[in-house]
Amino acid sequence: MRIEIVKRPQHSALFSALSPFIALFLTLIAGAILFSILGKNPVSALYSYFIEPLTEVWSIHELLVKAAPLILIAVGLSVCFLSNNWNIGAEGQLIAGGIAGSILPVMFPDMQGWYVLPVMLLLGMAGGMAYATIPAFLKVRFNTNEILTSLMLVYVAQLFLDWLVRGPWRNPQGYNFPETVQFNASAILPEISSASGRAHWGFILALIAALLVWFMLSRTLNGYEIKVLGRSSRAGRFAGFSAGRLTFFAFLISGALAGLAGIAEVSGAVGQLRTSISPGYGFTAIIVAFLGRLNPLGIIAAGLVLALSYLGGEAAQISLGISEKSARIFQGIILFFVLASDTLIYYRIRIVSRAGDAVAKGA
Amino acid sequence: MTGTTITNGSDKPLLEASKLTKIFGTLKACDEINLAIGTGEIHSLLGENGAGKSTLVKMLFGALQPTSGDIAWKGQKVTVTNPAMGRSLGIGMVFQHFSLFDALTAAENIALSLDERTPLDTIATRAREIGQAYGLPVDPEALVGDLSVGERQRIEIIRCLLQNPDLIILDEPTSVLTPQEADLLFVTLERLRSEGKSILYISHRLEEVRRLCDRATVLRHGKVVGQCDPRSQTAASLARMMVGNDIHVIDRHPAEAAASTQAALLEVRGLSQKPRGPFSVSLHDINLSVRAGEILGIAGVAGNGQGELFEAISGEVLQERPDIIRIRGTDAGRIGISGRRKLGAAFVPEERLGHGAVPDMSLTNNLLLSRHSTDRKVFLTGGALRLVAERSLALATSRIVTQMDVRKSAENPDASALSGGNLQKFLIGRELDRNPSVMIVNQPTWGVDAGAAAHIRQALVDLARSGSAVIVISQDLDELFDISDRIAAMVHGHLSESVPIEAMNRERVGLMMGGVDHSIAPENAGTI
Numbered sequence: 001m002r003i004e005i006v007k008r009p010q011h012s013a014l015f016s017a018l019s020p021f022i023a024l025f026l027t028l029i030a031g032a033i034l035f036s037i038l039g040k041n042p043v044s045a046l047y048s049y050f051i052e053p054l055t056e057v058w059s060i061h062e063l064l065v066k067a068a069p070l071i072l073i074a075v076g077l078s079v080c081f082l083s084n085n086w087n088i089g090a091e092g093q094l095i096a097g098g099i100a101g102s103i104l105p106v107m108f109p110d111m112q113g114w115y116v117l118p119v120m121l122l123l124g125m126a127g128g129m130a131y132a133t134i135p136a137f138l139k140v141r142f143n144t145n146e147i148l149t150s151l152m153l154v155y156v157a158q159l160f161l162d163w164l165v166r167g168p169w170r171n172p173q174g175y176n177f178p179e180t181v182q183f184n185a186s187a188i189l190p191e192i193s194s195a196s197g198r199a200h201w202g203f204i205l206a207l208i209a210a211l212l213v214w215f216m217l218s219r220t221l222n223g224y225e226i227k228v229l230g231r232s233s234r235a236g237r238f239a240g241f242s243a244g245r246l247t248f249f250a251f252l253i254s255g256a257l258a259g260l261a262g263i264a265e266v267s268g269a270v271g272q273l274r275t276s277i278s279p280g281y282g283f284t285a286i287i288v289a290f291l292g293r294l295n296p297l298g299i300i301a302a303g304l305v306l307a308l309s310y311l312g313g314e315a316a317q318i319s320l321g322i323s324e325k326s327a328r329i330f331q332g333i334i335l336f337f338v339l340a341s342d343t344l345i346y347y348r349i350r351i352v353s354r355a356g357d358a359v360a361k362g363a
Numbered sequence: 364m365t366g367t368t369i370t371n372g373s374d375k376p377l378l379e380a381s382k383l384t385k386i387f388g389t390l391k392a393c394d395e396i397n398l399a400i401g402t403g404e405i406h407s408l409l410g411e412n413g414a415g416k417s418t419l420v421k422m423l424f425g426a427l428q429p430t431s432g433d434i435a436w437k438g439q440k441v442t443v444t445n446p447a448m449g450r451s452l453g454i455g456m457v458f459q460h461f462s463l464f465d466a467l468t469a470a471e472n473i474a475l476s477l478d479e480r481t482p483l484d485t486i487a488t489r490a491r492e493i494g495q496a497y498g499l500p501v502d503p504e505a506l507v508g509d510l511s512v513g514e515r516q517r518i519e520i521i522r523c524l525l526q527n528p529d530l531i532i533l534d535e536p537t538s539v540l541t542p543q544e545a546d547l548l549f550v551t552l553e554r555l556r557s558e559g560k561s562i563l564y565i566s567h568r569l570e571e572v573r574r575l576c577d578r579a580t581v582l583r584h585g586k587v588v589g590q591c592d593p594r595s596q597t598a599a600s601l602a603r604m605m606v607g608n609d610i611h612v613i614d615r616h617p618a619e620a621a622a623s624t625q626a627a628l629l630e631v632r633g634l635s636q637k638p639r640g641p642f643s644v645s646l647h648d649i650n651l652s653v654r655a656g657e658i659l660g661i662a663g664v665a666g667n668g669q670g671e672l673f674e675a676i677s678g679e680v681l682q683e684r685p686d687i688i689r690i691r692g693t694d695a696g697r698i699g700i701s702g703r704r705k706l707g708a709a710f711v712p713e714e715r716l717g718h719g720a721v722p723d724m725s726l727t728n729n730l731l732l733s734r735h736s737t738d739r740k741v742f743l744t745g746g747a748l749r750l751v752a753e754r755s756l757a758l759a760t761s762r763i764v765t766q767m768d769v770r771k772s773a774e775n776p777d778a779s780a781l782s783g784g785n786l787q788k789f790l791i792g793r794e795l796d797r798n799p800s801v802m803i804v805n806q807p808t809w810g811v812d813a814g815a816a817a818h819i820r821q822a823l824v825d826l827a828r829s830g831s832a833v834i835v836i837s838q839d840l841d842e843l844f845d846i847s848d849r850i851a852a853m854v855h856g857h858l859s860e861s862v863p864i865e866a867m868n869r870e871r872v873g874l875m876m877g878g879v880d881h882s883i884a885p886e887n888a889g890t891i
Contacts, residue, residue, distance in 0.1 A: 009387075009427075010387070219750050219751060220745075220748055220749050220750055220751065221731075221735055221743055221749040221750075221751060222749065224728070224731060224735075224751060227721075227724070228721055228724070228732065231721050231722075231723060231724065232717045232718075232721050232722070234714075234717055234718045235717055235718055235719070235720065235721045235732060237679050237700075238677075238679060238700065238710070238712060238718055238719065238732065238733065239700075239732045239733060239735065240699055240700045240701030240704070240735075240736055352447075
C-alpha cells in the first residue's frame with residue numbers, strides 16, 4: 001500500500017476561507033483529548049485555558065502585551081513569506097533590536113527627554129534591520145539557504161545578549177543579577193491606559209504596522225512586486241523586477257519590525273535588558289503569519305489568538321497544575337492543523353493498494 | 364461525414380466512448396461525446412483549443428473521471444480510475460509536454476514509469492530493441508538534458524511502447540519536430556498501425572492529419588461536430604469543421620517598397636553568450652537587424668537557443684557591451700527589460716504561464732506585469748506611493764479583451780483559467796495595446812487553435828505594416844511562411860543569414876534548421 005498526495009484540479013474558495021477556523025476547532029479537540037489523557041476535565045481545562053483570561057480587564061491588557069510583538073513580527077514575516085524569502089530568524093532580529101534600542105538607556109542613562117524614546121525605537125529597528133541584512137546578503141550574494149542562516153543567527157544573538165547582560169552591561173548596583181540598569185522614565189514605552197492595565201503603545205504600533213503593510217501589499221506596486229516575485233520569479237524578471245533587491249527589501253522590513261518588537265518589549269513590558277527578553281515570540285510569529293493567511297489584517301486576529309495561548313499556559317499552570325510549556329504544545333498543534341488544512345485544500349490523499357500497483361505493472 | 368464505422372480488424376471497436384460528459388463547475392468541457400476507435404487505425408482528434416480534446420483524452424486515460432457516460436474497452440464496459448489502470452488496460456499516452464527529467468539518462472527516465480524492480484540493463488536492452496524495431500534510434504545511456512527534442516519524444520514513445528499498449532494516444536506530436544523528423548515519426552506510426560495497434564492522434568496540423576489518419580473526429584465547444592475520412596477532405600474543409608466557419612486567410616499585403624530603405628529599428632551585433640545553466644544553450648556571434656515594416660521569422664527546432672536569444676534581446680539577460688543590442692538607434696545592451704520597453708520594444712515569451720503571465724493572478728494584474736514601467740502615468744497613481752490604478756487596468760483589460768476577442772468565463776479570471784489560445788491572445792494584445800515599435804514574439808501560436816492563431820498572425824502582420832519591426836521565433840513553418848518577409852534559422856546557438864521569403868522554400872529551411880545550409884558559417888556549425 002502506498003499513500004500519494006495528489007493535487008486537486010480545483011480548490012474550494014469556501015474552505016480556503018474557513019481553513020483557519022477549522023484548524024482552531026481541531027486544535028481545541030486535540031487539546032481536549034490531551035487534557036483528558038492528563039486526567040483533567042477537558043471542558044474546565046479548556047475554559048481556564050481559552051476563556052478565563054478574557055474575563056478580566058487586567059488579563060486582556062496582558063493579552064495585548066503579548067499580542068504586540070507577535071503581530072509586529074508576523075506582519076514583517078508576511079512580506080518575507082509572500083516573496084518567497086523564508087526568514088526563520090525573527091527571534092534573533094528581535095533580540096538584536098532589543099539590544100540596539102537599549103544602547104541609550106544602558107550606556108547613557110543620564111540622557112533624558114522626549115527624544116530618547118523615538119531614538120530608541122529607531123535604533124531598535126535599525127538593529128533588527130542590520131541583523132536581517134546578514135542572511136539577505138548571504139542569500140543574494142552566495143545563494144545560501146536563508147532558512148539555515150537566519151535560524152542559526154538566532155542562537156548567536158541569544159548568546160550575545162546573554163554575554164552582554166552578564167558582562168559589560170550588567171547593572172553594577174544589581175547584586176550580580178544578570179540584568180542591566182532599570183531604564184529611566186523617559187526610556188519607558190508608556191501604557192495605553194495605565195489605570196486599567198499594563199498594555200503599552202507597542203500594541204498600537206503593531207496595529208499601525210499591520211495597516212501600513214496591508215496597504216502596501218494590497219494597493220501599491222511594491223506589494224504587487226512582492227506577490228509576483230513570490231509566485232513566479234521568472235515572470236517577475238520578465239516584469240523587470242529584481243529578486244535580489246526584493247530579498248533585501250523583505251528582510252529589511254521584517255528585520256525592522258522584529259527589532260521594533262524587541263525594543264518595544266524591552267522598554268514597554270520589561271523595563272530593562274535581561275538574559276532572555278522573549279518567550280519565543282519570533283518563532284510563534286511564524287505560526288501567527290500563517291494562521292493569519294499572510295494577510296496583515298488576518299495577522300492581527302491571529303496574533304490575539306496566539307497571545308491567548310501564552311496567557312492560557314500561565315493560567316493552566318496556576319489553576320490546573322500543568323506546565324506552562326503546554327502553551328508551546330498548543331502553538332505546535334495550531335501550526336500543524338493550519339498547514340494540514342491548507343495542504344488538504346489544494347491536495348487530496350490517495351491510497352494506492354499494492355494490488356492496483358501490481359495491475360499497473362502488469363504490462 | 365460518414366456515420367459508418369471503419370475498422371480494419373474486428374467488428375467491435377477497440378475503444379468506444381458513449382455520451383461521455385465532463386462538467387467543471389458550470390462549464391461543460393465535454394458534452395455527450397461519442398467516439399469509436401477501431402483496431403489498427405490512426406484516428407485523429409481535431410479541434411480548437413478549449414474544444415475539449417484534452418479533457419476527453421484525460422478521461423480515456425484515467426486522469427479525469429467523467430461526470431457521466433461510459434467507456435467500453437474491447438467490448439467490455441470499464442471505469443478507468445487512474446492512469447496506472449489505463450496503462451494496465453493497454454492505453455498508452457505520449458504527452459505534448461514531455462515528462463522527462465533532464466538530469467537522468469533515457470533508461471532511468473523509462474525505469475521511473477515502470478516496475479521499479481526491473482534492472483536498468485534490462486530496460487536499456489529492451490529500449491534498444493524497441494527503438495530498432497520501430498525506427499526510433501535512442502541511446503539509453505544518454506542524459507536527457509543533452510538530447511534534442513525529437514530524441515526526447517522518441518524516449519516518450521519507447522516508454523509508452525514498452526508497456527505494450529493496444530492504443531497509443533499522441534498529443535500534438537509534431538509540434539516540436541523539423542519536417543524531416545516528422546516524416547520519420549510518420550513512418551514509425553504507420554508501422555505500428557500495420558501491426559494492428561490503434562493510435563489516437565491529436566493535432567491541429569491539418570495537412571498531416573490528411574496524410575496520416577484513417578478517420579477523424581472533430582470537436583467543437585465540447586461536442587462532436589463531425590466524423591470523416593480526412594483523406595477525402597481538404598485542409599480548408601477540415602478547418603471549417605473545427606472552427607465552424609471559414610478560416611480567415613492572412614492578409615499579407617506587401618511591405619511598402621520604402622521599407623527596405625528604412626533604418627533598422629532593432630539591431631543585434633555579435634551577440635555571444637555562454638550557457639547560463641547545465642541545460643541552457645550558448646549563443647554564438649548572432650547578428651540580425653529588422654527594419655520598420657517587416658517581419659523577420661526565425662525558424663528552428665526547440666532548444667537551439669531561441670529562448671536564450673529571446674531573453675538576450677528582451678533584456679532579461681544583459682549583454683557585456685551596450686552596443687550589442689540597439690533598439691531604435693539607442694545602445695541597449697546594458698539596459699534592463701523595463702528600460703528596453705521604454706525604448707519602444709515589446710516582448711511575448713514562449714512560456715505563457717510562469718513567464719509571460721503569473722498563473723494565479725487575474726488578467727488585470729497580469730496586464731500590469733509588462734506595462735507598469737511604460738504606462739506608469741496611466742496605471743499608477745499617488746506619485747511616489749505608486750498606487751495601482753485598478754480602474755484604468757480594468758478599462759485597458761476590457762479594451763484588449765475586445766480587441767483580441769479573448770474568451771473568458773469570468774469578469775476578471777486568473778490567467779491559468781484561460782485556455783492557451785485565449786491567454787496568448789491576451790498576452791499579445793497586452794503588448795499591441797501600446798503600439799510598440801519593436802516586437803519580438805517567441806512561439807506565438809504554440810498550442811493555439813486555428814482561429815486564434817489566424818487572429819494573432821494577422822495582428823502581427825498589421826503591426827509590422829503599421830511601421831513596427833517584428834521578430835517571430837517559431838517552430839511552425841506554415842506560420843513563418845504565412846507572415847514573414849525574411850526567414851533565418853537557428854541551430855546550436857547560431858543564427859543563419861536571413862533569406863527573403865520569395866527565395867525560400869520548405870526544403871531549404873529544413874536544411875537550414877539542420878545546420879547544413881551554406882548560409883550558416885561552416886566553421887561554426889555543429890558546435891554546441
